[in-house]
Amino acid sequence: MHPPSRQDYISISVSGQGGGRYNNSKQWRRQSCWRKWKQLSRLQRSLILVLLFICGVVSYPLVTEHLRGLSDGVQDPNSVLRPVSPHVLPEPIQPGQPPLPEQTSQRKLSNKRGPPVFGNRHQKKGNTSDTVVENKAVDSKKEGEEEGVISWRGAVIDTGQATDGTRDGENKENSPATQKGTLSSSIKSASMLEAVQEAFLHSWKGYKDFAWGHDELRPLSKSYSEWFGLGLTLIDALDTMWIMGLKTEFEEAKAWVATELTFNKNVDVNLFESTIRILGGLLSTYHLTGDTLFLDKAKDIGSRLMPAFNTPSKIPYSDVNIGKGIAHPPRWTSDSTVAEVTSIQLEFRELSRLTQEPQYQAAVAEVMKQVHKLDGKLDGLVPMFINTNSGQFTHQGIYTLGARADSYYEYLLKQWIQGGKTEDQLLEDYVQAIEGVKKNLLQKSSPNGLTFVGEISHGQFSPKMDHLVCFLPGTLALGAHNGLPADHMDLAKELMETCYQMYIQMETGLSPEIVHFNMHQGSIRDLDVKLADRHNLLRPETVESLFYLFRFTRDHKYREWGWEILQNFNKYTKVSSGGYTSINNVRDPDYPSPRDKMESFFLGETLKYLYLLFSDDPDLISLDQYVFNTEAHPLPIWPSAA
Numbered sequence: 001m002h003p004p005s006r007q008d009y010i011s012i013s014v015s016g017q018g019g020g021r022y023n024n025s026k027q028w029r030r031q032s033c034w035r036k037w038k039q040l041s042r043l044q045r046s047l048i049l050v051l052l053f054i055c056g057v058v059s060y061p062l063v064t065e066h067l068r069g070l071s072d073g074v075q076d077p078n079s080v081l082r083p084v085s086p087h088v089l090p091e092p093i094q095p096g097q098p099p100l101p102e103q104t105s106q107r108k109l110s111n112k113r114g115p116p117v118f119g120n121r122h123q124k125k126g127n128t129s130d131t132v133v134e135n136k137a138v139d140s141k142k143e144g145e146e147e148g149v150i151s152w153r154g155a156v157i158d159t160g161q162a163t164d165g166t167r168d169g170e171n172k173e174n175s176p177a178t179q180k181g182t183l184s185s186s187i188k189s190a191s192m193l194e195a196v197q198e199a200f201l202h203s204w205k206g207y208k209d210f211a212w213g214h215d216e217l218r219p220l221s222k223s224y225s226e227w228f229g230l231g232l233t234l235i236d237a238l239d240t241m242w243i244m245g246l247k248t249e250f251e252e253a254k255a256w257v258a259t260e261l262t263f264n265k266n267v268d269v270n271l272f273e274s275t276i277r278i279l280g281g282l283l284s285t286y287h288l289t290g291d292t293l294f295l296d297k298a299k300d301i302g303s304r305l306m307p308a309f310n311t312p313s314k315i316p317y318s319d320v321n322i323g324k325g326i327a328h329p330p331r332w333t334s335d336s337t338v339a340e341v342t343s344i345q346l347e348f349r350e351l352s353r354l355t356q357e358p359q360y361q362a363a364v365a366e367v368m369k370q371v372h373k374l375d376g377k378l379d380g381l382v383p384m385f386i387n388t389n390s391g392q393f394t395h396q397g398i399y400t401l402g403a404r405a406d407s408y409y410e411y412l413l414k415q416w417i418q419g420g421k422t423e424d425q426l427l428e429d430y431v432q433a434i435e436g437v438k439k440n441l442l443q444k445s446s447p448n449g450l451t452f453v454g455e456i457s458h459g460q461f462s463p464k465m466d467h468l469v470c471f472l473p474g475t476l477a478l479g480a481h482n483g484l485p486a487d488h489m490d491l492a493k494e495l496m497e498t499c500y501q502m503y504i505q506m507e508t509g510l511s512p513e514i515v516h517f518n519m520h521q522g523s524i525r526d527l528d529v530k531l532a533d534r535h536n537l538l539r540p541e542t543v544e545s546l547f548y549l550f551r552f553t554r555d556h557k558y559r560e561w562g563w564e565i566l567q568n569f570n571k572y573t574k575v576s577s578g579g580y581t582s583i584n585n586v587r588d589p590d591y592p593s594p595r596d597k598m599e600s601f602f603l604g605e606t607l608k609y610l611y612l613l614f615s616d617d618p619d620l621i622s623l624d625q626y627v628f629n630t631e632a633h634p635l636p637i638w639p640s641a642a
């Protein structure tokens with residue numbers, strides 16, 4: 001015998017006479033009110049209606065505020081495993097200023113609801129959620145405020161004001177238009193944040209169970225792989241955990257950093273990869289937490305990487321043995337990759353600022369100075385290789401925004417922003433490069449006219465676009481937000497659409513590594529994927545750009561796109577025992593062919609950008625206070641020299 005359930009008791013019927021009486025008396029009251037209303041004069045009725053209307057208008061904000069408060073406070077004891085509550089971030093710490101104590105205050109967002117239902121992946125543009133009203137209102141804002149405008153080579157650049165006339169998330173958040181639907185969109189936001197947290201915790205479980213302290217999880221074989229042997233995933237994920245408010249996990253990882261992480265190891269590391277992931281990750285975690293453990297570790301790895309700059313040209317070698325203090329190029333060449341030597345600047349500049357030791361900044365500034373002066377560019381576009389002996393570009397003739405050149409462009413803009421928009425040369429090189437992209441690399445596909453960024457190979461245009469290029473919409477939008485021409489934002493939006501199409505046109509809804517666009521009239525589809533390019537490594541670039549586009553436009557379609565992508569990662573790359581895996585074939589939903597590797601940037605970047613995309617809080621890593629390095633580690637924008 002099972003004990004009586006709740007259902008057994010509730011099945012007793014209470015309807016009948018009583019219920020009928022209640023209904024009758026309600027009906028009677030309604031009729032009597034109506035009679036009285038009809039007896040009033042027309043003037044009396046109009047006055048009452050006007051009074052009711054005024055009461056309604058006055059009480060609306062109070063009621064919605066009350067409802068929002070209720071929603072924030074309610075907790076479903078069965079559903080909330082972890083607080084979905086990002087920490088309140090301290091202000092960036094200035095040199096000489098003592099670190100702030102660890103922030104513990106948390107904001108409750110909401111109780112758990114079912115995941116929001118967005119359109120399926122074949123849903124067409126324009127079919128958006130109930131937040132459409134606020135999107136239109138934001139889009140209609142006028143661009144190009146006049147204050148503080150400077151002119152550079154014909155471009156109108158406003159160094160103090162966003163192209164859209166606002167600071168990051170400011171005004172728009174509080175405008176009457178965006179207040180509409182705030183309640184429902186914040187509920188969606190809470191559910192989406194929780195879904196990203198779950199993805200993170202699932203990844204973390206795999207890493208903890210099978211790869212703790214190692215570089216990367218191999219989720220299928222329940223093992224790990226080493227690249228540098230420095231706990232890469234753990235370090236890359238530190239600030240993500242902090243941002244997501246995962247305190248327990250963060251503390252475990254911090255304990256490992258304190259007791260296990262040592263750089264005194266006879267190991268070769270790649271200068272670029274260890275700078276963006278390890279140095280960048282430690283510096284940002286120091287800024288977010290104020291804990292000097294991370295600054296000390298950052299100084300240690302930063303100083304151990306410095307031998308890389310001891311080359312005849314001062315263009316750094318690609319590899320350093322951090323235990324022996326000896327740097328060298330790869331075995332087969334004395335070349336370095338252009339993107340690698342020009343995408344370590346944010347981190348070393350910040351290290352100099354924090355330590356007040358100028359050698360780090362001097363070394364990376366010298367690289368920028370030389371690259372700025374070099375011949376061999378095509379309208380500001382750089383080749384892919386540079387020689388560490390001669391300091392000249394080599395293997396010239398290929399110009400791409402993809403692999404080996406991508407973050408050169410990103411770091412031109414971001415260094416300018418980091419330094420308080422004072423270093424004109426960086427800005428000039430960036431704006432010129434974007435003009436070079438427009439002139440040489442931009443084309444439209446057929447039949448649907450998607451704007452894409454191709455490549456130039458020895459004078460020939462190639463309609464090939466790496467997924468890596470999808471960082472560009474976000475970078476263009478960041479530039480526009482910082483006063484660069486409004487057409488940068490237009491281009492950002494067009495390219496964002498293209499990057500989204502690279503996902504939804506695949507059978508798994510996940511982008512391949514590389515696509516080729518069709519340009520000839522009569523094409524049946526816009527893009528093709530070669531057999532060798534069908535893999536997906538859980539890369540972040542598209543969701544990174546979605547984050548920027550959403551922050552600056554508040555257009556909820558970007559969130560919906562990010563949500564679809566997260567669903568597809570869950571569907572095709574999630575491994576049940578823990579972790580997510582790269583896959584070989586985004587075109588086969590029945591067998592995407594898992595690769596058995598979870599890259600550290602999945603936790604460092606992809607999930608972090610998704611979390612920030614879904615957060616309603618524009619101050620959660622404000623883009624007016626922080627600049628993200630190319631591994632998604634936020635570093636403070638320096639206070640401008642007054």
Ligand code: DMJ
Nearest residue numbers: 407539540541601630631
């Ligand atoms: C990351 O290490 C960085 O984003 C880098 O700039 C490019 N490659 C990966 C992610 O795709």
